[in-house]
């Protein structure tokens with residue numbers, strides 16, 4: 295091969311190799327360094343061009359290859375940048391920088407408690423046939439309406455209004471959601487924004503947890519028996535966020551994500567209690583998955599305990 299051709303083909307090879315290395319190693323971690331890589335490469339090759347007898351076509355090819363490599367490197371690098379950006383965004387959504395909590399004087403705090411009743415005759419809870427999965431042990435019945443002696447369980451009660459611009463610390467302890475007997479425990483869960491929900495599977499079968507939110511990120515994850523807990527947070531306030539299991543169609547529960555610690559879920563006796571409230575005027579919301587929402591206004595003075603009962607009529611009115 296004549297010496298000039300050998301030289302030009304060597305340069306072309308070099309350009310190709312450098313471009314390839316740039317892309318493969320991704321050592322250009324940003325758009326700027328990819329661009330400087332291109333400039334450096336160009337400077338190195340350019341002076342050789344002047345004294346070179348290389349044919350024009352070879353040079354066109356070399357420049358084209360150089361430009362293509364640089365473009366590919368830019369694309370690879372900017373793609374990486376975008377990925378980083380989007381993962382940062384979702385990380386921010388998951389854990390927003392916490393504003394300092396507004397101080398509450400513990401000597402003045404009040405309590406709101408009460409009982410929630412179901413007004414009417416509750417239909418008998420439907421039995422659930424779990425025979426499709428031998429890993430689902432025990433008996434199970436629908437929890438859409440859990441009434442005993444007129445007391446309504448699984449009502450989410452929270453301070454909907456009156457807290458103004460107060461902010462609260464996110465509790466460090468997680469709330470636990472357990473899958474046991476192919477049933478969610480609890481059926482209605484309260485959690486603060488950013489607080490961890492620790493999801494356990496104590497069944498000898500695989501579950502697939504699938505929240506279907508309106509305002510939070512949707513996800514679904516499989517959890518085989520004896521696997522590690524799944525830990526999740528919810529970034530935005532959302533009441534009665536449905537959670538289902540993709541393996542077992544009867545499995546349903548609701549997560550309630552709130553910004554304050556002033557919430558409770560009625561127990562089997564229909565009772566709830568919200569403690570530690572600063573004195574003030576509040577709207578208390580009572581929310582049931584099937585019967586809807588009812589609100590009540592309440593004013594609590596310092597150290598006062600006020601009883602706020604509520605009843606739901608059959609049919610949601």
Ligand SMILES: [Cu+2]
Pocket residue numbers: 476500501502539540541542545
């Ligand atoms: Cu399941």
